[in-house]
Amino acid sequence: MKASQLYAPTLRESPAEAELISHKLMFRAGLIRKAAGGLYSYLPLGWRVIKKISQIIREEMDAEGGQEIMMPIVQPSEIWQESGRWQVYGDEMMRMRDRHGREFCLGPTHEEMITSLVRAELRSYKQLPQLIYQIQNKYRDEIRPRFGLMRSREFIMKDLYSFDKDESGLDESYKKMFDAYTRIFTRCGLEFRPVEADSGAIGGSNSHEFTVLAQSGESSIAFCTNCDFAASDEKAELKIIIAPAEDEKPIEKVETPDAHTIELVKNFLQVPIEKTIKAVAFQDDDGKLILAFVRGDHEANEIKILNASGAMHLHMAEESAIVAAGGSPGFMSPIGLKDGTIVVVDQTVMEMHNAVAGANEKNFHFINVNPKRDFKNVIVADIRKVQAGDPCPHCGHELKMTRGIEVGQVFKLGTKYSKAMNATFLDENGKAKFFQMGCYGIGVGRTMAAAIEQNSDEHGIIFPRNIAPFEVVVCPINSKDQAQLEFAEKIYEELKNSGIDALLDDRPERAGVKFKDCDLIGYPMRITISPKSLETNSIEVKIRKSGEISELPRDNYLDQVKKILETL
RNA sequence: CGGGGCGUAGCGCAGUUUGGUAGCGCAUCUCGCUUGGGACGAGAGGGUCGCAGGUUCGAAUCCUGUCGCUCCGACCA
Numbered sequence: 105m106k107a108s109q110l111y112a113p114t115l116r117e118s119p120a121e122a123e124l125i126s127h128k129l130m131f132r133a134g135l136i137r138k139a140a141g142g143l144y145s146y147l148p149l150g151w152r153v154i155k156k157i158s159q160i161i162r163e164e165m166d167a168e169g170g171q172e173i174m175m176p177i178v179q180p181s182e183i184w185q186e187s188g189r190w191q192v193y194g195d196e197m198m199r200m201r202d203r204h205g206r207e208f209c210l211g212p213t214h215e216e217m218i219t220s221l222v223r224a225e226l227r228s229y230k231q232l233p234q235l236i237y238q239i240q241n242k243y244r245d246e247i248r249p250r251f252g253l254m255r256s257r258e259f260i261m262k263d264l265y266s267f268d269k270d271e272s273g274l275d276e277s278y279k280k281m282f283d284a285y286t287r288i289f290t291r292c293g294l295e296f297r298p299v300e301a302d303s304g305a306i307g308g309s310n311s312h313e314f315t316v317l318a319q320s321g322e323s324s325i326a327f328c329t330n331c332d333f334a335a336s337d338e339k340a341e342l343k344i345i346i347a348p349a350e351d352e353k354p355i356e357k358v359e360t361p362d363a364h365t366i367e368l369v370k371n372f373l374q375v376p377i378e379k380t381i382k383a384v385a386f387q388d389d390d391g392k393l394i395l396a397f398v399r400g401d402h403e404a405n406e407i408k409i410l411n412a413s414g415a416m417h418l419h420m421a422e423e424s425a426i427v428a429a430g431g432s433p434g435f436m437s438p439i440g441l442k443d444g445t446i447v448v449v450d451q452t453v454m455e456m457h458n459a460v461a462g463a464n465e466k467n468f469h470f471i472n473v474n475p476k477r478d479f480k481n482v483i484v485a486d487i488r489k490v491q492a493g494d495p496c497p498h499c500g501h502e503l504k505m506t507r508g509i510e511v512g513q514v515f516k517l518g519t520k521y522s523k524a525m526n527a528t529f530l531d532e533n534g535k536a537k538f539f540q541m542g543c544y545g546i547g548v549g550r551t552m553a554a555a556i557e558q559n560s561d562e563h564g565i566i567f568p569r570n571i572a573p574f575e576v577v578v579c580p581i582n583s584k585d586q587a588q589l590e591f592a593e594k595i596y597e598e599l600k601n602s603g604i605d606a607l608l609d610d611r612p613e614r615a616g617v618k619f620k621d622c623d624l625i626g627y628p629m630r631i632t633i634s635p636k637s638l639e640t641n642s643i644e645v646k647i648r649k650s651g652e653i654s655e656l657p658r659d660n661y662l663d664q665v666k667k668i669l670e671t672l
Numbered sequence: 673c674g675g676g677g678c679g680u681a682g683c684g685c686a687g688u689u690u691g692g693u694a695g696c697g698c699a700u701c702u703c704g705c706u707u708g709g710g711a712c713g714a715g716a717g718g719g720u721c722g723c724a725g726g727u728u729c730g731a732a733u734c735c736u737g738u739c740g741c742u743c744c745g746a747c748c749a
């Protein structure tokens with residue numbers, strides 16, 4: 105490809121709306137353009153990257169026995185009615201009617217579609233397992249699309265669905281995909297972690313998210329400094345922290361004027377924050393009060409509280425509800441509440457001794473609270489959020505927190521969809537059984553964005569070689585100098601002939617302009633052709649990532665170029 | 673859905689307070705000059721000022737409505 109013919113409009117300035125580095129750079133480098141909120145066109149350079157990522161995904165899916173298919177984007181409502189998700193999905197689903205008034209949606213995902221497809225044809229255990237995938241646009245009418253390709257309404261996703269005859273088969277399929285994902289993101293040049301995740305609304309028993317480490321990420325993860333453990337902050341299971349043993353003192357009520365926050369209480373009573381217990385009040389959809397207690401320096405984890413309390417949804421409690429249950433906002437404890445109030449206490453709180461907690465009376469706290477002795481009728485569970493410094497639940501070493509971008513997830517669905525949609529096969533004994541299913545997604549556009557988010561500097565993108573729009577750009581200093589241009593063209597042809605994905609920047613621009621564009625777009629390697637090249641019969645190689653420059657003799661540069669590319 | 677901000681040339685913005693017939697930088701086109709890090713000079717093209725209605729002799733500017741974008745939050749996997 106010659107740059108003079110390439111549709112790659114680069115910009116000096118980024119649009120005002122772009123917040124993330126990756127968003128700005130994708131826009132400035134001419135990779136994408138916006139059509140409307142959350143809807144993007146991929147220009148030639150951007151699409152080349154997408155195709156390279158897709159190809160890596162294909163190769164790894166196929167290596168595990170995946171078979172590529174293509175299902176319709178437009179899906180009939182009936183299959184969604186069957187699974188019950190036509191209602192559940194809500195406003196996030198893009199819906200439409202045809203001329204006869206029949207309802208359809210633009211597929212936000214394809215569990216229903218694949219299940220309805222497969223149940224007609226896969227009838228025997230002998231046909232299992234099956235790993236079936238597609239790479240295709242998905243539609244989710246996000247309440248707030250943002251960050252360019254990170255959260256868009258139309259996005260490219262690889263979704264694979266596994267069908268197994270039993271749970272151990274599913275375990276195997278899951279493992280295959282887990283390993284394939286690890287290879288895919290490694291090949292894409294990403295620094296990532298598979299993290300244990302909450303399986304959320306898609307359902308199922310087991311789930312990992314593949315998260316690219318980046319400060320701008322939307323999800324927060326905890327990871328161990330010693331072992332492989334990593335989990336999303338919502339999911340991370342925590343060990344009980346046992347406080348040092350103490351003699352239990354009798355409980356005592358003390359006046360704590362205006363000390364309605366933990367900070368004020370600890371200062372007023374001169375106790376360490378680890379000796380305090382704080383409350384968070386929620387109500388469920390029916391208005392029922394749910395009080396959660398965690399140690400003063402800990403944060404309550406809503407998801408865990410939800411699971412522990414059995415509620416469907418939680419929202420912050422109204423003051424009146426707290427008062428009605430016998431509590432006093434800012435001065436709450438599980439002691440002396442009215443019967444029937446749901447109280448969830450963090451497991452670590454139960455191990456505290458002679459602690460400080462509210463007295464359920466304005467301006468009063470209890471001291472010398474011993475939860476095991478003093479708390480009655482409470483649910484004890486792990487309900488706090490992980491924080492930096494917590495011990496790893498696997499090995500006990502210190503956990504650290506980081507932010508990340510979720511680029512893929514793997515779910516064990518089990519029989520959730522096969523049951524709902526009555527998808528069965530006959531087993532060895534001729535008995536009908538539900539498929540054990542798994543689903544495995546990768547956001548292709550998001551992977552591109554994440555790669556850029558993780559690989560850039562003040563000059564622009566630094567593409568990992570495997571997903572770069574071109575591996576090498578050949579850049580004559582002065583394209584109007586016929587000798588230089590011819591020299592560059594020869595190099596370009598030689599690179600192409602030896603299988604290297606090269607671009608010739610033959611634009612009649614000044615060298616500075618071309619260099620700036622090369623850096624902005626982020627080709628891993630630039631080969632500069634200058635008058636000196638002609639004189640000494642050599643080429644100059646510049647590595648985008650390191651800025652390193654080297655002279656290579658014209659005769660045998662190809663092997664060295666290949667060798668260097670291997671490292672990028 | 674709540675709260676803030678914004679819609680003026682492809683991009684970034686000024687002009688709006690105090691109505692008087694639209695401007696700057698970048699980009700684009702032509703010519704000259706220049707060619708190792710976004711040069712310079714001269715010239716040119718490009719905007720129903722988001723849309724609709726109203727006030728006015730006159731509206732980018734004031735009023736009403738509407739659409740869209742965007743940020744924070746809530747919601748959601």
